[in-house]
Amino acid sequence: MTDNLYINGQWTSGSGTRRGAVINPATGETIGAVTFAEAADLDAALAAANAASAGWARTSAYDRAAILKRAAANARAQAEAMAQAITREQGKPLSEARMEAGSAGDHIEWYAEEARRTYGRVIPSRQPEVMQSVMLEPVGPVAAFSPWNFPIGQLVRKLAGALAAGCTIIAKAPEETPTCAMILIQCFVDAGVPAGVLNLVFGVPAEISAHLIPSPVIRKISFTGSVPVGRLLGELAARHLKRTTMELGGHAPFIVCDDAEAEKVALLGAALKFRNAGQVCASPTRFLVQDAVAERFTTAFVARARALRLGDGAAEGTEMGPLAHARRLDMMQALVADALDQGARLLTGGARHGNTGFFFEPTVLADVPLSARIMQEEPFGPIAIVNRFADLPEAIAEANRLPYGLAAFGFSTRTDRTHAMARGIETGMMSINHFGLAAPETPFGGIKDSGHGSEGGSEGILSYLTPKFVSQFNG
Template sequence: MSNSPEISPSPSLFIDGHWTAGSGNRRGAVLNPATGAQIGEVALAEAADLDAALAAAARAFGPWSRTSAYERAAILKRAAALARARAEEMAQAMTREQGKPLAEARMEAGGAGDHIDWYAEEARRTYGRVIPTRQPEVMQSTILEPVGPVAAFSPWNFPIGQIVRKIAGALAAGCTIIAKAPEETPSCIIILVKCFEEAGVPAGALNLVFGVPAEISAHLIPSPVIRKVSFTGSVQVGQHLGAMAARHLKRTTMELGGHAPYIVCDDYDIAKAAALGAGLKFRNAGQVCASPTRFLIQEAAFDGFAEAFVAAAQSLTLGEGTQEGVTMGPLAHARRLDAMQALVDDAVAQGARLLTGGARHGNTGFFFQPTVLADVPVSARIMNEEPFGPIAILNRFSDLSEAIAEANRLPFGLAAFGFSHRTERTHAMVRGIETGMLSLNHFGLAAPETPFGGVKDSGHGSEGGSEGIQAYLTTKFVSQLNG
């Protein structure tokens, strides 16, 4: 890819080791969300392209799965080095097409190499075990084997951070993969896939497609070629794809939405908790599945926290991510502006206090003001629906048990945050909060070596950590009579 904001549709699909514009003429517009202007196009896959990708993944699975773990790791390490060398190019493309500030895009793109390296090492550590037997002449063991070709679906909010874990995890395990990437942010993903291509991933082991999401999933998931589905996205779409996969007995990993509680007890440093909370809330304009949304503050600390949090929100500079000093970019879609406004209006109509923001910012691009609501009733939509935008809820509690009950009230369970210096309080949060990830007194999520995933309606399975590669492996039990 060049540094030009224009992208050609000709290299958009990567199928069986070749870049192609696809078999049809459909194209998707690529927009700059900071201006609303079209800056490129991406080719959209047709059924024939998907069939070609399925055939390639099936054909490549045998040779790739039999490639030694040592060699797979070596290829992935070469891909990691290439990803680090091209991190700035990926970051620039990401900011143009997704909108996040360049500093955030650089962190995301710069971490791709770390994720690939982690899975490269995990490829060499897919250990089975020997099981003690009841008969001395029998040997019992387990062997971990790649599950088969994978269909992976990733979102636009972290276009590199989400897809790199799926690609690297599948390849490390010996699986082949068809990655359906977001049409909104193709350029940075194309650069990433070229890193794997140039590192020596064989033809067919990695395939990249863009297209109409419902068409792609309806074609790939029922295919007998696909043995595993990995999806990151909304709860509603995840439920639909999970049901489709279940009908065909496909294994799934589902990393879905959240509505993370952020519990601050009155013994903690309030200014510190507010600064971290605002940074996490308004990162990527709030378009983060693990973003804290319900800030539950103990009564004695509420006023000080609210004052510091609002000041942090008001200090943000909105603008195009490539501009110096910009600290929050736009929403990714024009339709999200109406969604944010509807949530704010509903909350205020039901008695919530609007402390700052609450409206669109400017008339160009898809910007929404950093917004803080206080004393929001449970009946408000935003208390029950994931906002996926720059809106924070500040509510108060008296006893920690009230905050834990509110944390568990919703069917979501992706991430949670807690702040207290008192051991009995942090232990109560560890024991009591129903969540896949809990970060206490700091932000500690999403490192390559740690599992990332939720419970309840936020999905199942994990990416990252030693759990990440397990998602692409199946266990074969062997019982052998000697002699």
């Protein structure tokens, strides 16, 4: 299909001839091509979003919710098609892709309900003749940039949140994974989203952001991606006084105290670490384990890592798929080599797996010194660091040492310890004694270099609304 762009209610092949290759990361083979938007296409999308903005903002919350509920039903009906496309173009096992695609309907439905609860408030006045109120209004057209690691999970939050609030949107989806994004867009189109309200583009990220963000049409930017790119887009947005939501990278600590069930926690930790081959912004990376249970935890963790079945995500029984790009293989190898040079111990993995596709072995490093690159840089791949600590304040200090603050995990049966972790760790999301992140009804976002703002939960729709204070004299 060459009509990859959706602009002003029409699928189009765009105004230019540039295309990007779509590659199956399990084989390294080119399996398709995607249209790259040119300046003329972006201008058309801007004009469409601008023209549709007032009408969509005036559409009642009740009617917007009804459209979104139909979109949610459509997304559930198309979940398998989206999952198959995710695995084919992104690489994750089909079981994980099905979970991601299957949750899209829940995210849309959550925002449909939130659309009807954007209440505002009445403020008691100092004068009896004056009525003071705060109304919540759509911020206006949105430019949204979503990543390839969760091509449905991240995109759907932006689409549903903006549309529920009454904003029009231009979504720049990842060119590596176009098919699932196109299926998701069609779910909204078939639900009755008017022309111009929803627009989809692909292309060179720097070109698209440089064109959309400075435009006077765009009132808000939502970006999910790396810290360096987030900084650049944040600077550009600030130059033009645009509101932003930035969900950036992390380097999540995973603290295991000596009263926790070490082997059970190790299995959960391995499942979280190697999910999507470690290509998860909230993935645990620094496993900080108290001395008394370190051997038990590490033995169980390494055994699970070694037992993982690598392969094509579409194959039966695959537990971990490939990395998304060949360049990620080089980064994994460089991080491992540097850690070993600095004195770390390699417990398993550490090398490319096979010669076909972009597979890297599940890797566990122990006793990694702070001087190693991987102790500073987010690995964004299947490499786990297991280091020991003596007491909890030491672990909390290590958790807070880096400028990241997206997610953190803590395990203890003692309430004084769990309370200390919940209060003491600088993070936007904290999961204690289980994995409890990323549900539609909960906020998802970080602090410090991991960004600002939230997607999901009641906080998610508020980021697309702006308060208007009205003071009315009735004397």
